[in-house]
Amino acid sequence: MRSWHLTSIASVTGSVPATFHETAEDRLSAVFGVEPGGTGADTAYLECARLSQAFARVAYRLLHVTNQERNMNGIDLAATLLQAPETAEADGVERQRRAEAWTLSHLVQGTQERAFDKASLGQLKRVEHALTAMQPAEPNNPFWERHALPPDVEKLGEQIHQALAAVAIRQLDMRVATTRLALISGQAVGRETNADAATFASETEGALGFTLPHDWTGDVRVEGTVTMDANGQQKVVPAQATGRMPEAWGVYARRGDGSYQWLANRTTEDEAERIAERLARIDAHSTLNEYEKAAKFARIHEARVRRSQDSTDEDIMAAKEARKNAEANMTLHDADLQRRIEHAERERGREAVEQDVPGAAKMLIVVPYKEKDEAKVLGARWDRRQQSWYVPAGMDPAPFSKWSQTRGPEAGEPASPIATATQTGSGRVYLAVPYSERHGARAAGALWDKAACSWYAGPQGNMAALAKWRPENVAAQQDPSMTPREEFAGFLKSLGCVISGEHPIMDGKSHRISVEGEKYSANAGSGFYVGHLDGHPAGYAKNNKTGREENWKAMGYMLGTEEKARLAAEATTKLQEREAELAKRHELAAQRVATQLAKLVPVDHPTPYMVAKGLRPQPGTFTDKDGKKTCLPAIDANGKQWTMQYVGEDGTKRFAKDSRKEGCFHVIGQGLDELANAPAIVIAEGYATAATLRQTLGYATVSAFDSGNLAPVAQALHEKYPDKPVVVACDDDRHLELTQGVNPGRSKGEEAAQLVGGIALLPIFAPSENAYPAGLDPVTPELFRKHQRTGATLSEEQLAALERMKQFTDFNDLANRSVLGRDGIERQVKATCNSSVASDASVEQQEVQRIRQLAQDTAQEQKPKRRRKTATIA
Numbered sequence: 001m002r003s004w005h006l007t008s009i010a011s012v013t014g015s016v017p018a019t020f021h022e023t024a025e026d027r028l029s030a031v032f033g034v035e036p037g038g039t040g041a042d043t044a045y046l047e048c049a050r051l052s053q054a055f056a057r058v059a060y061r062l063l064h065v066t067n068q069e070r071n072m073n074g075i076d077l078a079a080t081l082l083q084a085p086e087t088a089e090a091d092g093v094e095r096q097r098r099a100e101a102w103t104l105s106h107l108v109q110g111t112q113e114r115a116f117d118k119a120s121l122g123q124l125k126r127v128e129h130a131l132t133a134m135q136p137a138e139p140n141n142p143f144w145e146r147h148a149l150p151p152d153v154e155k156l157g158e159q160i161h162q163a164l165a166a167v168a169i170r171q172l173d174m175r176v177a178t179t180r181l182a183l184i185s186g187q188a189v190g191r192e193t194n195a196d197a198a199t200f201a202s203e204t205e206g207a208l209g210f211t212l213p214h215d216w217t218g219d220v221r222v223e224g225t226v227t228m229d230a231n232g233q234q235k236v237v238p239a240q241a242t243g244r245m246p247e248a249w250g251v252y253a254r255r256g257d258g259s260y261q262w263l264a265n266r267t268t269e270d271e272a273e274r275i276a277e278r279l280a281r282i283d284a285h286s287t288l289n290e291y292e293k294a295a296k297f298a299r300i301h302e303a304r305v306r307r308s309q310d311s312t313d314e315d316i317m318a319a320k321e322a323r324k325n326a327e328a329n330m331t332l333h334d335a336d337l338q339r340r341i342e343h344a345e346r347e348r349g350r351e352a353v354e355q356d357v358p359g360a361a362k363m364l365i366v367v368p369y370k371e372k373d374e375a376k377v378l379g380a381r382w383d384r385r386q387q388s389w390y391v392p393a394g395m396d397p398a399p400f401s402k403w404s405q406t407r408g409p410e411a412g413e414p415a416s417p418i419a420t421a422t423q424t425g426s427g428r429v430y431l432a433v434p435y436s437e438r439h440g441a442r443a444a445g446a447l448w449d450k451a452a453c454s455w456y457a458g459p460q461g462n463m464a465a466l467a468k469w470r471p472e473n474v475a476a477q478q479d480p481s482m483t484p485r486e487e488f489a490g491f492l493k494s495l496g497c498v499i500s501g502e503h504p505i506m507d508g509k510s511h512r513i514s515v516e517g518e519k520y521s522a523n524a525g526s527g528f529y530v531g532h533l534d535g536h537p538a539g540y541a542k543n544n545k546t547g548r549e550e551n552w553k554a555m556g557y558m559l560g561t562e563e564k565a566r567l568a569a570e571a572t573t574k575l576q577e578r579e580a581e582l583a584k585r586h587e588l589a590a591q592r593v594a595t596q597l598a599k600l601v602p603v604d605h606p607t608p609y610m611v612a613k614g615l616r617p618q619p620g621t622f623t624d625k626d627g628k629k630t631c632l633p634a635i636d637a638n639g640k641q642w643t644m645q646y647v648g649e650d651g652t653k654r655f656a657k658d659s660r661k662e663g664c665f666h667v668i669g670q671g672l673d674e675l676a677n678a679p680a681i682v683i684a685e686g687y688a689t690a691a692t693l694r695q696t697l698g699y700a701t702v703s704a705f706d707s708g709n710l711a712p713v714a715q716a717l718h719e720k721y722p723d724k725p726v727v728v729a730c731d732d733d734r735h736l737e738l739t740q741g742v743n744p745g746r747s748k749g750e751e752a753a754q755l756v757g758g759i760a761l762l763p764i765f766a767p768s769e770n771a772y773p774a775g776l777d778p779v780t781p782e783l784f785r786k787h788q789r790t791g792a793t794l795s796e797e798q799l800a801a802l803e804r805m806k807q808f809t810d811f812n813d814l815a816n817r818s819v820l821g822r823d824g825i826e827r828q829v830k831a832t833c834n835s836s837v838a839s840d841a842s843v844e845q846q847e848v849q850r851i852r853q854l855a856q857d858t859a860q861e862q863k864p865k866r867r868r869k870t871a872t873i874a
Contacts, residue, residue: 106791121175151796172206177282212263223240226247249271309650371403378400488552497527497543592656614815628648632644635672665703682697685707715755728750763811769808776801
């Protein structure tokens, strides 16, 4: 901090009480290397936020004390103690200069929406001032004398206009969040007043156009609705229940009693989702816990990325990972969870002490699950080793008599010397029997106690044979204590994760890991974990395939065989239940979209999306009565429709809710009948690319919707049409290879082609279109990430080159944007597809000849041979 000239409280918080926290956050952001007002769930951002709050609290406390002393002594000590090295005027100029650079950086990158989310009211005002100063976008403007003017002035003007509108909306939302925070604080301490509720209602009405309930929980729901006639009265009902296309979209807020209150209706889903986003932002700003707040902002960002038509699969995956990391951080730092962990550790420590005390005999009791709370109140404790409740030594056993395990022999039953020896005093002798040794223990006379979930020595048990399973003997056979990393690895295995290579990496960062039942990948998979070695080693993991997630804290022991078997059985059961529930939802969604399809009409005139993509109306494509939406039915290889993709006028894409997409596709043409007559199976990512290819080739093509679905679709169609060659028309995302280190369009397409023995076809553009200029400094993922943080790493020429590369990625771009045009796509696509068909026919002919030759050779070998005469020697 001293290297950044932060040497006093005032140098951190400034001298204006109203902006203590805001100023501290701005100045400390440079120390932690984060953006002022930025969003995130990483340690640096959260530490910066916490330290800013701490400095602000100390400054307020100093101000309060010094004001009291000033009143008593007539001396203004506040100005002395809080005096900053710089004047307030200089401080404001410096803050505004940083705001200008920060605003311009996000404006050029197009990331202002996310950047503005976390900004405070004061920061938003400085951003507004910076945006206003940018106009007009002319070289003689003082603002552009201090900063470089981007080359595309027209685009810059649109960006400034949109940013000003976004800032104005967020300023209104911040005022609502401030009043809600005051309302929540009053509710928490029991001092809620009518004035607080009235102010909140007034602010929401003015900012949003409707009133939020004062007991709003923060949850929001968007649901499509239709109006139906019920007994002569118009009634609004959910569209999903009727199978009809929504006429409007309602926004509902959840109240404290669990009910939902209607807030507003909008004509499109996008408008309703934008209202829901504003409400989510208000809820996040009125959240006190920094980790919970970061998780809420991460959810907002992911939802926005998924709605954007410009988002790639990698953008969506990155937003999803950021949200998961934030939620994991929130879970790991949950105060209630930490208290439960500490309580459990204290209990284990107390149990260990009692076990080490000589003569501290335990009276084991059998407590039914529904009576456990009663036993716990009386003082009973749980023994993890023996898996049973017990009465601690020195406590009166009388209150626990109804759960006592001690009983005498039945009338007429001879007393067993074994029973006499083992059932005195503390009742049953419980055994630590691993799951794999249960049959041997049962043969020796062990019985299973369902209530205690543990084996014990039966009345006729052979104690000599059962002795090796007594807890005191098993302890000597336990594996030595493990390192935290080994223990965490065992924990991950119990969740179904595949441990290999460097996993687990316990560096406090999030990591992906493969799980059982999926294709292995060293750096990806359906598993997620975070492991910490600092302080008391702890962690968190989730298996997204089974839905199981757990927290972990180092204990120094290994999961037993029985425990592993129990966890594996639970995971299998949960997976089966989840798959059954998912299949049920998929079937209901399929029925719903089939009903919707019957009410749509085939496309006769190009929809707005088709016009933008330069497409003619294609068979199999549908639209609504207004001809605005583009609706694409998605089927499986058997022809069953499972879902539908809805493409809006602006290109926004979404699928039917709760529907199945994996392995489903849309045929551009007359369905599977036309596809069966096609000489080759040509598969593309998006509809526009597939439709462009059909216009070029003249026969049916297939859209898999995204790169991740290419492989499942290719395998399903290859299995259905094994005699047809498969051509996968890939997207070439070279700009992502430079900025993120991956080219998902190419890698996923080549993988799909390799799985079915097909051909991966990539578009070839003119040299200046999809290639990074040789004369510019190279762009790497590290430099691009740094530029996203600082806005000063890449030049305007580099950013312009990346933006240009984004415009040339698929065959639709080749046909409509490239100088090569439709002649270029015809030469590239027809040549490849024709050669693929010819090659496949040649291979088939060679195979027929080989089979015929093999049949002839077999027949010749099986033909009976004439016996040769034997010469006689006289």
